[in-house]
Amino acid sequence: MMTTEQSRKFIKEYFDAMCQDKSEITIDKYVADQHLKAHIVIFEAGLPNYQVIPQDIIAEGNKVTVRFVAEAEHKGELFGVAPTGRKVKVDGIIIYELADNIIVNHWMQADSVALMQQIGAMPVESDRH
Template sequence: MENLNGRLDWRFQKCDATDAANVLKVRFLQFFFDGFAYFCLKLKRNSIMKTNKEFIVEYCEALNGKPKPTELINCYISDADAELKGHIMIFEAGIPCYDFIPEDIITEGNKVMVRFTAGGKHTGDLFGCAPTGNDVKVSGIIVYEVADYLIVNHWMEMDSVGLMQQISAPKTQLA
């Protein structure tokens, strides 16, 4: 048989018409099953692999209202973002097992933005403020940069003034 360039195709040399027809059938079935296997593998891989949004949702659920040991934090946050690890440890010391509730999640490429509410009982030292026992609640926005199912960077804005008002000792009235 000749290929499109007019050369004899080596796969069909020394084949009579019957053999060539069988070879074509076998090649067609191989092509069909290879394509089907590739489709199944891709489907399986996509069902196993998480999107960045799913990864961040899992991260929020893993930390929400629970202790946040270093081992758990290391499962989600790269060593490249030591600042985020530090934020978590500071808040965990002052507001143990604090809640971190995502209100909105928006994804674009490898960045995931979360509008959140965080809160809990102020039972430890936080930013130099002694424990008050107050229930505190703060809102904010954080953008996570995700690579290979790890947070590698973040940007955060939150109501720091509102938080400090909640954890500070009440101011005495001047006479």
């Protein structure tokens, strides 16, 4: 089992690497969780070179929680929405479970309503009146 400090260090390294390169080789180096891999591929297609900026990193044993802001530009199809070129900024929280220096599980909550509003797929509250 990884120590708290090893877990924190690994996640910081993972974020640094993913900000530079989201290729299959890089993803496979850090992620074994198939759902997380799929998530990265989907979002990289719709929001190429998206950046996930950690705001807080809290580690305990082999679990690491990150409060983040994701920033991107909508340059590819995302959830059936054609590229708009709009800049997006979304808040979220993710918990990673690590084993043997790889992410084996994750739980994520992100402001998907804000994302859909920012790419024009949902009306913004003030647009409804």
